[in-house]
Amino acid sequence: MTLHDLLAQAVDDLLPRARSDLAHLVACRSVFDRAIEPVSQCVAAASLTESLFSETGLATSTMRTPDGSLAVIARHRMKGRPRILFYTHHDVVPAGALSDWDGNPWVLTERDGRWYGRGAADCKGNIVAILTALRAVREVLGRLPTEVGVVVEGSEEQSSGGMEALARERPKLVRADAIVIADTGNVALGQPTFTTSLRGTGSVRFTVETMAAPAHSGKYGGAAPDALQALVTALASLRASDGSTTIDGLEADGVWPGAPYAADLFAQDAALLDGVAPLAGPGDPHDGAIADLLWARPAATVLAIDAPPLAQVTAAVQGRARAIVNLRVPPHMDVVEAQRLLGEHLERHTPYGRTEIRSLSLGRGFAARTDGPAYDSMRRAMRAAFGREPVTTGQGGSIPLAVALQELHSRAEIMLLGVEEPLCRIHAPNESVDPGEIQRTALAMALFVCSMAGLEPGDDLPDP
The missing domain is CATH 3.30.70.360 (Alpha-Beta Plaits)
Incomplete structure (x- = not known):
């Protein structure tokens, strides 16, 4: 069987475990604001996250960052091999008024094939995607074939800079050849997407x-x-x-050079009222007009x-x-x-x-360098996992850590991707994630880890 087939089967088999892990993570009301949720909830989320990554064979620790939040650090060392760093966060935005939700935001609930709960997509869904990828690789190969690090911070949603400050104090914690920031997502369900631009x-x-x-x-x-x-x-x-x-x-x-943003899709994503059209900017509207306004x-x-x-x-x-x-x-x-x-x-x-x-x-913008070998590996991995060619998009929000990582390790290839897509309604009531997006993203990450070690999706391997 090919590496792709074996990893795809392993990810499929691991999906029930991913749902169970996500349910336990969502149950932690990890809002990094003691005026809204008890500190113990963030401690519980960090402890659970560390335990889950420890089970994958990584050496783990929990570190307190300068803003008081807890970051989980995990590492599999393999001297002389390319170094991959996965980043995401275990804190969430507040649930808001419970009456606005169709269910309990802290209980993972399945409806119409989607999994609902605060943080299900942003960003606990990304945590379980990374976990599933690493588990699948270990199951198929018996080991991780290259050096892998994981950083899961605990205050990203508060923009208080805890992980950024820790990274600047201890840059070796985040040193890598390829850095995968799993805190964005796809322009549409099932369409693999790199976010290559963040606004300042x-x-x-x-x-x-x-x-x-x-x-x-x-x-x-x-x-x-x-x-x-x-x-x-x-x-x-x-x-x-x-x-x-x-x-x-x-x-x-x-002018935005990446994928356009169709007017009807934008109207749907932004929940525009009937009869209200998106703004298109000066001149005659064209396919890329909305993308120009958003990202260029x-x-x-x-x-x-x-x-x-x-x-x-x-x-x-x-x-x-x-x-x-x-x-x-x-x-x-x-x-x-x-x-x-x-x-x-x-x-x-x-x-x-x-x-x-x-x-x-004040926050600087970010532009990814996309012409390196790690990007090529991830493109191949995403194409194999999703069955579609990846596209690029921008994002209006800023991720200060992306800028810090670019400054600290200028030669590292930094890529932004994840399980989110417009239907997730992140930061809103009834946040959800499509389990298929977790599955496909996990498979892409697993293939990427193998590709960085010289193993490609079409390579024939013996059954594990």
């Missing part, structure tokens, strides 16, 4: 002040400088009616505004108003310079009043 990000707090206190709109309205109106006027200048970002001096004509051009988004809520309305002109504006930029763009241009634009387009711009966050 920066948020600012924008304040407009005009009066020491609100003024009665009947007595002063018309002549009183309305801070809220000034704020809204400045915010409106950030985007054109076609959706393009219009920050003075900021390039906004990039900057985008400014108003995240929040401080203004009186409707329930507390009074007849008053506001003397102070604030907003949080988030800017996302493609990885080739200098995010520091872009944030500066954003601030200057807001000040310039505020018609009256005093303004203050304060930087709240």
Whole structure:
């Protein structure tokens, strides 16, 4: 039988174990925020994760990172062989209102062939995919044929930088020839996908002040400088009616070289209302217009505004108003310079009043180098596992650790992939994962481990 056939059978046989492991992981309410869930839940998730990887024969340990979270470190050493590092995380976002879920978010539940639960896809589904891959390789070959490391951090969703800080303090922990960041996924169910671009990000707090206190709109309205109106006027200048970002001096004509994003698929993924079309940017819409806006051009988004809520309305002109504006930029763009241009634009387009711009966050973008031998190995592995040619996509979110790993180990090939796809609804109620996606991703990872050791999917092997 071929290596592909043997590994595919092993992964199939291991799928019930993957479901059991995922159920136990989902049961850990591992939100890294003691105000939401007890610390013991994160400790339990880390302990379980370490135990599971220990069972695969890796030497494991749990390390406390500078932000107080627990990272699981596992390693199979094999001197002189290529080194692979798998990364993912065991923490999750809060479940939110339980009434928004069709079941208990902390109990893995199967409905219509999908497995539901908080973290089922992001990212505990990726944990079990890695586990299944390593188990399958050991079952078929009797051993791991190359050096393999695993890092599973515990605070990724909080963006508190625990694992990034630990990696910078101890770069040998994350040294590898090929790094697989299992924290993204496929553009569609069953379509193998590399995420090759992550936007840089920066948020600012924008304040407009005009009066020491609100003024009665009947007595002063018309002549009183309305801070809220000034704020809204400045915010409106950030985007054109076609959706393009219009920050003075900021390039906004990039073209995405990877797979396009069909308008109907985007409308479905983003849950657009009937009769509402996606923004397409300037000029005639084309197949790549949405992908251009998402991954090749900057985008400014108003995240929040401080203004009186409707329930507390009074007849008053506001003397102070604030907003949080988030800017996302493609990885080739200098995010520091872009944030500066954003601030200057807001000040310039505020018609009256005093303004203050304060930087709240800043994160560099990431662009993968995709022309190396490890990428070629993973392409072959994904093609064999999914039966389809892989495509490339971008992602709006930032993964600071990807940037740190690129800086620490510039020669390493870093690839982003995983079990997620649009139907997973990560970070939302009723998060789920398709078990077939875990199966296919695990098989691709198993084939990749073997390929890095010189074994290819079509190689004939004796039955184990």
